[in-house]
Amino acid sequence: MIALRVRQDAPPVEPIVAVRRSAPTHGGPMRRLTMEKVMAQTLAADEVLRGPHVLEYPYRRSLGPVLGRFFGGLQEHRLLGIRMRSGKVLVPPQEYDPQTGEALEEFVDVGPGGEIVSWSWVSKPRPKQPLDRPFAFALIRLDGADTTLLHAVDAGEESKLSVGARVTPRWAEEPGGGILDIACFELEG
Amino acid sequence: MSDLPNALKSIVTPVRLEYDHSAGAAATGFLRGLTQKKILGARTGPGEPVLVPPRGADPRTSELAAELVEVSDKGTVVTYSIVRVPSDNIPFELPYVCATVLLDGANLGFFHVLQNCALDEVRIGMRVQAHWAPDDQLTENVSSIRYFEPIDEPDVPFEQIEEYA
Amino acid sequence: MANLCGVVGIGQTKYDAKRIDVSMPGLVREAALRALEDADLTFADIDAVVIGKAPDMFEGVMLPENYLADAVGATGKPLLRVHTAGSVGGSTANVAISLITSGIHDRVLTLSWEKQSESNAMWGLTVSPPFSVAVVAGAGGFFAPLIRSYIQRSGAPEDTGIRIALKDRLNALKNPYAHLRIEDIDFDKIASSPMLWDPIRYLESCPSSDGACAMVLAREDLAAKAPTPAAWVHGTSMRSEPTQFPGRDSVNPVAGQLAARDLYRQAGIENPRQEIDCAEIYVPFSWFEAMWMENLGFAPENEGWKMVYEGATALDGDFPVNMSGGVLSSNAIGASGMIRYAEAAMQVRSQAGEHQVEGARKALGHAYGGGSQYFSMCLFGKEKP
Incomplete structure (x- = not known):
């Protein structure tokens, strides 16, 4: 299909079929690593080299006029929603009405308390998660809001959680800009 | 609402993804070869183009390239650039030469850096050879070839390598 | 082509290094609303949205098309994302056009964008997997050796790239949307700018831009009613x-040659240099104009550089290329291909203002991506085909 230009005068070379595994970290007997073996998927999993590949970047997100206010509000311990054309209140606020696509601009104070709509218990938190002890990721409907906000709830143990449980934000000691300016939510009372 | 909070312009949202990367079977053979100062390619059969590094299949036809072939660690510069742009990802001191080297016995150019060569002497057609890491530092990594460097052999006329340039 | 398709609306943002005044949704919305305004339509008139951008890693948002659905009026409509590396702005439009020509939809909004200020594309293009060594950084490092090959093969004078850059940078001064508008640009300024990846100088390279471009497409009978005549x-x-x-x-x-051949066959073009009036092509590093002139069949092999020397590709030449100032002047990567299409369509709609080619009736839009391995192109005409 594609016109090819292949060099015809490449020097002759002898194929080899065995590759010695001689590197200290991969000791052990010599193995035959022919491509036939490879393609027949008979290469044992431990024969294929593996290594960590980490992609990491500190993206800087331009917030625009709506999320800019929302995140600014968090630094003043205020929670803002925005009113849709239908009258419902979106939290977090969005720039455009998800139903009609219109630009939105009527901010509404919501919370700070709210109730759990659903949750998932995290018994073994991973390094970058908001808390270093077991916690719940919960969908929280803040008072005055018609949508839910996803955040961590520091409840100690799962048995204390229920649908409808009241929660309130615990503010970060040092606001850094971002959703973790709410350190997490905690059960009221 | 009249008393809106101050707006933030931007926030930093770090992303970190941790993959467990598999080199795959074809590259595994190539990388193990480097630990013995061998550069391995693959081809679909005798007389067929030699792919370096091996790709498992010939990219033109998807035909299995199952036959491993050792190629020379000497080759010819088919094109190059002198890099003067700093980047955190790059382990070489500026300025340096990057070059596509057609290894003897191979039918694909091999991209690496060229050192021990004055910047104004680098040219298409010049003969070069791999400079290997010391034996106790040979690993399953392309950096086992530290760089290529010029050797005392006559230049290859451009007509002979034009199809790779 | 079963059904005809016309471009009835074109919208661009101002391209800039940092559009921190808008969010990503705000950026794409700006282009979308301008395209709708040009077409005298609203989101309600649109049946489907096709959007494109370069790798997610450039902004770190996975599936950004979903995140942008409400900003581009896609709620309740088919929403499709296309991705073909740097050529994506072109291929996105091609996919959108196919939704019209196939008869599936009546009006389609297509848009593409990049917001490079949220990240660093040089980083995004230089992540090396385990067991390897990053030999060069960024696109320039990859493309510089190809340019060196071209110089060797063609015998082109070393200042060809400078001349191309000067031409594009002068054209950018006529384009209010262009990112780089260097008022005192001249040959010496480009020649004395730092060498980055020899033979590519700083002022022979594209910038990193934020920006979005959008087009509204319509089927034949609807396009015929557009307030500004459609680009067909x-x-x-x-x-x-x-x-x-x-x-x-x-x-x-070969892929680029085959794409061009296929395009000319569809459009009934036998002599592209004679029958096409101007071309807006993807040139991120100046020398690529000369190389693509050959790849696209406008010049014989190894003679593309002569078109630059003869002044043929200047705005007042007999075959103007990159009238907008090109990718060299605005490079919102994911949008760059669509910006080429938009400029070509604007030319045949006589909408290009100071960078209008007098009497342009047929214009080529072109994009490429990856390691010169993805090609997309479109031919626009003032008259129906």
Whole structure:
């Protein structure tokens, strides 16, 4: 299909079929690593080299006029929603009405308390998660809001959680800009 | 609402993804070869183009390239650039030469850096050879070839390598 | 082509290094609303949205098309994302056009964008997997050796790239949307700018830009009613090939040649240099104009640089190229291909203002991506095909 230009005068070379595994970290007997073996998927999993590949970047997100206010509000311990054309209140606020696509601009104070709509218990938190002890990721409907906000709830143990449980934000000691300016939510009372 | 909070312009949202990367079977053979100062390619059969590094299949036809072939660690510069742009990802001191080297016995150019060569002497057609890491530092990594460097052999006329340039 | 398709609306943002005044949704919305305004339509008139951008890693948002659905009026409509590396702005439009020509939809909004200020594309293009060594950083490091090959093969004078850059940078001064508008640009300023990846100088390279571009497409009878006459699609084409294979010509890739041939066949073009009036092509590093003139069949092999020397590709030449100032002047990567299409369509709609080519009736839009391995193109006409 594609016109090819292949060099015809490449020097002759002898194929080899065995590759010695001689590197200290991969000791052990010599193995035959022919491509036939490879393609027949008979290469044992431990024969294929593996290594960590980490992609990491500190993206800087331009917030625009709506999320800019929302995140600014968090630094003043205020929670803002925005009113849709239908009258419902979106939290977090969005720039455009998800139903009609219109630009939105009527901010509404919501919370700070709210109730759990659903949750998932995290018994073994991973390094970058908001808390270093077991916690719940919960969908929280803040008072005055018609949508839910996803955040961590520091409840100690799962048995204390229920649908409808009241929660309130615990503010970060040092606001850094971002959703973790709410350190997490905690059960009221 | 009249008393809106101050707006933030931007926030930093770090992303970190941790993959467990598999080199795959074809590259595994190539990388193990480097630990013995061998550069391995693959081809679909005798007389067929030699792919370096091996790709498992010939990219033109998807035909299995199952036959491993050792190629020379000497080759010819088919094109190059002198890099003067700093980047955190790059382990070489500026300025340096990057070059596509057609290894003897191979039918694909091999991209690496060229050192021990004055910047104004680098040219298409010049003969070069791999400079290997010391034996106790040979690993399953392309950096086992530290760089290529010029050797005392006559230049290859451009007509002979034009199809790779 | 079963049904005809016309471009009835075109919208662009101002391209800039940092559009921190808007969010990503706000950026794409700006282009979308301008395209709708040009077409005298609203989101309600649109049946489907096709959007494109370069790798997610450039902004770190996975599935950004979903996140942007409400900003581009896609709620309750088909929403499709296309991704073909740097050529994506072109291929996105091609996919959108196919939704019209196939008869599936009546009006389609297509848009593409990049917001490079949220990240660093040089980083995004230089993540090396384990067991390897990053030899060069960024696109320039990859493309510089190809340019060196071209110089060797063609015998082109070393200042060809400077002349191309000067021409594009002068054109950008006529384009209010262009990112780089260097008022005191001249040959010496480009020649004395720092060498980055020899033979590519700083002022022969594209910038990093934020920006979005959008087009509204319509089927024949609706396009005929557009307030500004439509740009009619005479053909679209895409081809790709692997980055490396034995015998690959990476300076003059076969995939690009095949795409051009297919495009001209569809459009009934026998002599592209004579029958096409101007071209807006993807040139991120100046020398690529000369290389693509050959790849696209406007010049014989190894003679593309002569068109630059003869002044043929200048705005007042007999075959103007990159009238907008090109990718050299605005490079919102994911949008760059669509910006080429938009400029070509604007030319045949006589909408290009100070960078209008007098009497342009047929204009080519072109994009490429990856390691010169993805190609997309479209031919626009003032008249129906």
